[in-house]
Amino acid sequence: MQKTTAAAELFQHLNVEKAAFYRCIMDVFAAAKRQYRLQLRPDEVLAEADWASPSPRIEEVNGALAQLAAWGNLESQPDTARVSSLSDFYRARFLYRLSHGGEAAEAGLSVFFQTLRRRAQLQTVALEDIANSLQSLRHLIDESASADGADVAKMHEVLRDLVRVFEDLAENAQAFMAGVARSLELQQAEANTVIAYKRRLIDYLERFMSDLVRRSDGIAQLIEYLSSRMDAVFLQIAAREARDTAPGDAQDQTDEEMRRWRAWRERWKGLRGWFLAAGAEPPQAELLRARARAAIPQLLGAIAAMNERRSGRSDRSADFRTLAQWFAACDTEGQAHRLARAAFALQPARHFSLNPHAEEELPPSTSWADAPPLQISPRLREYGEAAPRGALSRVRDRSAERAQMAQQLTEESRQVDAARRRLATGRPSRLSEIGDLDTHAFGLFLSLLGEALAEQSSPEQPVERQTGDGLLQIRMEPLDGDSQAEIRTPAGIFSGRDHLLTIAFTQEPI
Template sequence: MTSADHLSSSLPVGDPGRVDERYRPFEHLTTDNCELYRQVMGVFVRAKQEFTVHLRPEDVHLGLVPEERPSLDAVAVALGRLAKWGNLRADPDTGRVTALEDFYRPRHIYQLTRAGEAAEEALGAYDEALGRRGELQAVALGDIALQLRALLALAGRAEPDPAVTHLALLALVDRFSGLADNARAFMNSLQRTVDLHEAEVEVFLAYKQRLIDYLERFIEDLVTRGAEIAGLLEDLGTPLDGRIAPLLRVAVEREAADAAPDVVAEALAAAERRWLGRWDGLRAWFLSVPGRNSQAKLLRSAARQAIPQLLAVVRALNERRAGRSDRSADFRELARWFAEAPGDDDRHRLWRSAFGLYSARHLTIDHEALAERDTAPVPASAAWRDAPGVRISPQLRRTGSYERRGRRASVQDRSEAKAYLAELASKQAEQTAAVRALLATHGEVRLSDLDVLDREAFRLFLLLLGDALSAWRPGTASVSATTNDGTMEIRLTRMPGGGIAEIRTLDGVLWGPEHLVEIVDLARAEPVGADHD
């Protein structure tokens, strides 16, 4: 039997009664020779991109990967199967007929059908979606802010250019859609990255550091750029009565301009729903409302939570490298001992030592019984009636327990450990109070007037600043926010035309729009109306 005959006999022909005719072009995905079919279809897709319409079996054969290239007969059989399923169309090849007998020899040229081309496009989109790696695009945040400033400038004109307005809105939607899709894909794949237990330790540690730096950089950009974008969205307003409303109307009318005369009203309504939904989605991504946090704030929280999860994985890997107890490593070592044991008797002793699991006959066995069994072994296949009896303690008969009951273990004194924990908590509270006292401003100051902050103070300041920026509401010039534990409050006020503020830290300089800020240490704040000596 030739390779072509073997391939032909192993390829099942789809049953039209069981498979919907519309989906038969996907039938080649469930056969034994799926890989060959995918390679053949890939040759046709590449040929179409090069504007080649028809291919002969010899052309397809040469287009396959040389290292994995099957015989020409196998390719011919695969082409016939694909034509039967509707992926390809087979036409008689009369261009090379030179003799009468050539008319009776089946020769075909093949080309993609509409169904086959649609199936390849669907499979390509599927592969792309599965292999896509999401990214947190800090550059996209700057592009979105740039497009919003351009729209704000167009909104200030009496008659904005329709083409420029429409293109600006399309560019904004395209950039925002890419940011949202990539962020969703990144956060979905981040947990799989955290669960990389089988990766090499050195490789994972190196990748971990780059990923943490990447997350920290994006969080900082999201705090600063997100506040700027939120402010621009507030200035543009809602799509119903804000400054963006006329621009959206221009985009709606321009998209519906090419509709047929009898469906103009439906096209206008569909375009209006589409643009209103896009703008509402953009506002929901960057602006929080009572009872619902913005997607940017949720993304920032998820990115922050990923950092300690990565550090926990690193700690577990370091413990494994340091020789700490690991159950999987212990079982692998035990399996090696079983494999290296010289005989079954040694394996049985190793089993008893490792697990202590015995048959019911040996539940109450003692050292004397074990010594007796060593001198006169009893095979495991021995029946109960043939095996010697086991001496059972009268205590077991009387109480159901083999061991005598005695005094209970005394309660362990944990006063020393509690004192240590209390001292540790007191020291941590003092350190936190010192950081709060360092950040307290005792009145409104400019951001650029803050002193040089150490790492702990700067980390707390970033948390406060992020909560304040995410709490902006439309039409407000100032905002206040309180930490979750209620110990700190920040009040932030805009300074139009204030320029750029620089906050110096031990790790570098943070730039941002100038604001008036007041940070209050609520844990030390004196009650209103307190008497002073």
């Protein structure tokens, strides 16, 4: 628990009011460590720090350094180099340096800030480096097969470079796939900035995808060629690395070699999975290419959303000025009243559910001035729904309306069935022999005729097909080109070329 508390105090300076002030001081000590400087005096910190104007006084710097030392970020020791008198000796003068915990905290914060500032990249240069490394590895393995021995040190160096480049590529690709569209930045950017970024991103993606397509096949072929020969190479490299381990017995040496061999095989498996399919899983390069292609519609979608949001803005004052101009253009008071009713939704609108206690329903044409007032619950305005107190209103009996609708549906079904029986005789007949058709029969005839003609590629071709509902089978055979047929209907006379028509039920109707 004490170690945890001490570690937490190392980051205490990030959560206080003067956090920016403390970070300026710690940045100076981090830079001094990179420059191999061991200790700093307060006046050196004051001179080298990147302060926000105005610069602090030396007393404030001394107080901040003492507080950082109390938190454990810095270590202090008396500064006796500048003592020239007894009074100087008794005056508090200190040299400061980073403590061990402070160095660890600065290293962690450096990685943290670098990760936050890092932008996702699609590295075409990494693809070139991977291809060159694999080609070099192939040459080394081929030379070792023809020579007396392999250059293990050179192969080890090539593989280390390959792993480093590949890990960087995979890490950046993962960051790219996590958020390539940058939708938050696009939603707040100006239109010109968005257009310029869109062009740069599209060019960037096209360049990467073309390079990825061009190099992926070559890299995959090299990996496929080398895969069968890499286990022996990994054993030699593992034996070379195991020589640097602490002394031990033969079994410890063998275990260390096998551990390193398995680590190299795992890295190679990851490289294979990037450029070669593993079972049903596509290679990671294909997924990255698909994600890069999908970035363009995502960008366009963000731009469309931004344009929609911009176009959807409403200027209330401009609306009222336009409305005032319309009122000024009215010739009579009647026109102005009609405009007011339309603009402010004052036209009559009676809803039975809003006035359940009305003794009789009012027609929609009833004016608001002539109608009784509506009692509207405040909940309706606030929540969009009304919950009146007390018992629910009496349910209106609509059995008569339902019976009327059922009667209409039955009558329509009877008429459609009669039309089917009238036309679907199963016998060939000429269109000119059909005679007069009522409204329902003529509607069914037009529907059948449309389905049949849709199958015809030429006017002289006979056609036969089943209707979309599967109830009827229709066959039409065109007759002479100068033949004529007329069908009389309540809507008029339907005429055209005569056909031999056969309509039959696909199964006997019940």
